[in-house]
Amino acid sequence: MGKKFSGVSQKLTRFRGYIQAAATLFSNLHLPNFLKGEIYRGAGKKVCVPGLNCYSCPAASGACPIGALQTVAGSAKYGFSYYITGTLILLGVLLGRFICGFLCPFGWFQELLHKIPTKKFSTKKLKYLTWIKYAVLLVAVFLLPALAVNDVGMGDPFFCKYICPQGVLEGAIPLSVVNSGIRSALGVLFAWKFSVLIAVIAVSVLFYRPFCKWLCPLGAFYALLNKVSLFRMKVDTGKCVACGKCAEACKMAVDVTKTPNHTECIRCGMCVRACPANAVSFRYGFGEGKDKSGVNAADNK
Amino acid sequence: MSIRKLAAAVLMLMLPVLALGACGTADKNEPKNAEEAVAMHKELMAQENAILAENTKLWEQVFAAADKGMTLQEDGKNYGDFLLKTIDTVKERFTEDELKLLKGEAEKIRDIENKLTMIEKKYPDAAQKSSDNDMSMPSDNGSTGNFPSFEGKDLDGNEIKSDELFSGNAVTVVNFWFTTCSPCVGELSELDALNKELSGKGGSLIGINSFTLDGDEAAISEAKAVLKKKGVSYRNVYFDSGSKAGKFVENVYAYPTTYVVDRSGSIVGEPIVGAVTGKTQMEKLKSLIDQCIAADTR
Amino acid sequence: MHWKKAAAQALLLAVGTAMLCSGALRGEAATVLSKAIRLCLECVGIG
Numbered sequence: 001m002g003k004k005f006s007g008v009s010q011k012l013t014r015f016r017g018y019i020q021a022a023a024t025l026f027s028n029l030h031l032p033n034f035l036k037g038e039i040y041r042g043a044g045k046k047v048c049v050p051g052l053n054c055y056s057c058p059a060a061s062g063a064c065p066i067g068a069l070q071t072v073a074g075s076a077k078y079g080f081s082y083y084i085t086g087t088l089i090l091l092g093v094l095l096g097r098f099i100c101g102f103l104c105p106f107g108w109f110q111e112l113l114h115k116i117p118t119k120k121f122s123t124k125k126l127k128y129l130t131w132i133k134y135a136v137l138l139v140a141v142f143l144l145p146a147l148a149v150n151d152v153g154m155g156d157p158f159f160c161k162y163i164c165p166q167g168v169l170e171g172a173i174p175l176s177v178v179n180s181g182i183r184s185a186l187g188v189l190f191a192w193k194f195s196v197l198i199a200v201i202a203v204s205v206l207f208y209r210p211f212c213k214w215l216c217p218l219g220a221f222y223a224l225l226n227k228v229s230l231f232r233m234k235v236d237t238g239k240c241v242a243c244g245k246c247a248e249a250c251k252m253a254v255d256v257t258k259t260p261n262h263t264e265c266i267r268c269g270m271c272v273r274a275c276p277a278n279a280v281s282f283r284y285g286f287g288e289g290k291d292k293s294g295v296n297a298a299d300n301k
Numbered sequence: 302m303s304i305r306k307l308a309a310a311v312l313m314l315m316l317p318v319l320a321l322g323a324c325g326t327a328d329k330n331e332p333k334n335a336e337e338a339v340a341m342h343k344e345l346m347a348q349e350n351a352i353l354a355e356n357t358k359l360w361e362q363v364f365a366a367a368d369k370g371m372t373l374q375e376d377g378k379n380y381g382d383f384l385l386k387t388i389d390t391v392k393e394r395f396t397e398d399e400l401k402l403l404k405g406e407a408e409k410i411r412d413i414e415n416k417l418t419m420i421e422k423k424y425p426d427a428a429q430k431s432s433d434n435d436m437s438m439p440s441d442n443g444s445t446g447n448f449p450s451f452e453g454k455d456l457d458g459n460e461i462k463s464d465e466l467f468s469g470n471a472v473t474v475v476n477f478w479f480t481t482c483s484p485c486v487g488e489l490s491e492l493d494a495l496n497k498e499l500s501g502k503g504g505s506l507i508g509i510n511s512f513t514l515d516g517d518e519a520a521i522s523e524a525k526a527v528l529k530k531k532g533v534s535y536r537n538v539y540f541d542s543g544s545k546a547g548k549f550v551e552n553v554y555a556y557p558t559t560y561v562v563d564r565s566g567s568i569v570g571e572p573i574v575g576a577v578t579g580k581t582q583m584e585k586l587k588s589l590i591d592q593c594i595a596a597d598t599r
Numbered sequence: 600m601h602w603k604k605a606a607a608q609a610l611l612l613a614v615g616t617a618m619l620c621s622g623a624l625r626g627e628a629a630t631v632l633s634k635a636i637r638l639c640l641e642c643v644g645i646g
Contacts, residue, residue, distance in 0.1 A: 094612075
């Protein structure tokens with residue numbers, strides 16, 4: 001059960017940049033609002049986009065899944081969102097971290113920054129930092145909005161308020177450029193978040209996708225579902241010559257021959273292109289499918 | 302050389318002609334009809350407000366000094382004159398440059414006021430019309446204009462009309478919020494205290510919860526519950542979302558937002574965007590309120 | 600062994616769908632919309 005698409009895999013990876021651009025556009029369709037200094041107020045915002053994209057962005061077509069999670073968790077009426085969590089589980093199983101690799105605007109932003117020619121540093125020895133994003137997901141997104149409530153039972157969206165750099169980049173900055181009322185409201189909180197954004201930008205130039213690896217709660221959620229995602233990596237052990245080029249090409253510090261569905265694999269396909277034997281490809285389907293031998297149940301971190 | 306002299310002479314002669322021409326078109330002291338009168342009236346009011354908005358910090362100090370006793374003007378006294386008088390009483394607070402600036406601006410206002418009076422004498426409807434037509438949407442350049450009139454109810458079902466509300470108060474502070482916005486809810490206690498302070502000065506504060514428009518019962522009861530928990534005593538109003546005022550609320554998308562409205566229903570200054578629990582926002586709000594109260598008994 | 604995985608995937612798809620629907624039915628989608636079209640400034644770090 002399931003398809004192997006090695007020709008398709010190659011094509012997908014080659015066009016990944018264009019797909020990322022298209023996804024960013026689809027997540028932010030209402031471009032004229034940038035000039036008007038307003039946000040989109042229509043029914044499209046009932047639905048969340050798959051990647052990290054702040055609803056405060058003037059052009060945003062939908063709601064941010066992380067923002068929406070906190071909104072519902074922080075409201076006095078509910079403490080937990082079934083609607084959004086259910087959406088994320090669906091997306092996670094259907095696509096997993098393919099979303100990170102192909103559909104997330106902020107991921108694309110970091111990759112563009114990383115193209116700036118400087119010395120690049122590897123994160124292979126910094127794997128312990130990848131645990132931070134799970135803490136961010138648990139504490140800032142789920143727990144604090146539900147538990148740290150005011151006298152009326154309302155909680156603040158902690159991740160959005162104090163951490164998320166995407167909100168500064170596509171919301172606060174464009175709005176305050178055009179809207180003088182919002183400009184005059186900028187204070188200490190904005191100053192802090194702006195410095196978070198600058199830090200992420202700076203580190204993204206030197207390291208590949210540091211926010212995705214170490215901080216993003218959305219990536220953390222999808223990562224947990226990567227192992228059961230229908231979109232997965234497949235190594236044809238018959239073709240594999242164990243040259244190690246795939247692991248070398250991988251910028252997320254994953255060895256696809258050992259752990260093809262590692263939580264850190266964002267399905268970017270650099271291993272697919274690097275493999276001289278065409279042994280690595282994408283797969284879509286239930287279970288493991290018709291398999292010779294190969295790496296399946298040994299999926300461990 | 303002689304050509305240059307000739308050119309210079311021609312230019313010199315041209316100047317007064319040009320100036321006359323320019324003055325002639327720009328300085329329309331006499332509006333030719335009622336429509337022009339309304340337009341001129343609006344423009345002059347906008348100019349006056351712009352002058353006041355430009356140096357708010359300085360004007361703040363002037364208004365704070367104007368106590369109720371001094372604001373009692375007889376009919377026909379010019380606001381610009383009143384400002385000049387007030388500036389005089391507090392001239393020690395300002396540097397020489399600031400004083401010069403303020404006096405210059407006050408004189409401009411005096412001129413504007415003279416023109417306004419002249420328009421109003423000739424076209425008594427113009428003043429009324431210029432406020433009626435000016436349904437300003439909350440736009441980002443913070444253009445002052447009129448707060449749209451509304452007829453609605455408070456959360457207990459009592460009728461409230463904006464004309465009565467605004468005309469009965471020297472200043473009305475209108476706070477926009479919604480039930481699930483935690484900074485909006487967080488500032489409710491401060492707003493309640495401000496309301497109590499204002500009622501001693503002849504002002505009042507009302508809230509508009511955008512969830513409650515159209516009288517949505519569930520939203521109203523939730524809003525009331527929150528207001529009760531925060532011990533809020535001031536009135537919250539709702540009205541039809543299709544009305545002029547409803548559209549105005551729709552265009553308010555940044556929360557919380559607070560407007561200061563004077564007795565005639567005009568918006569004073571720019572809306573305060575963001576919670577007033579912050580010191581700078583509260584200061585801005587208070588200065589607008591003082592400005593409004595000081596300008597009141599015109 | 601891979602049937603277990605397929606079963607887990609199918610189960611999660613079902614759970615996800617069920618949660619989505621029940622959340623939407625109990626009014627959560629309306630809550631998401633009502634907050635997403637009104638910019639609570641402090642909530643996005645403007646302040």
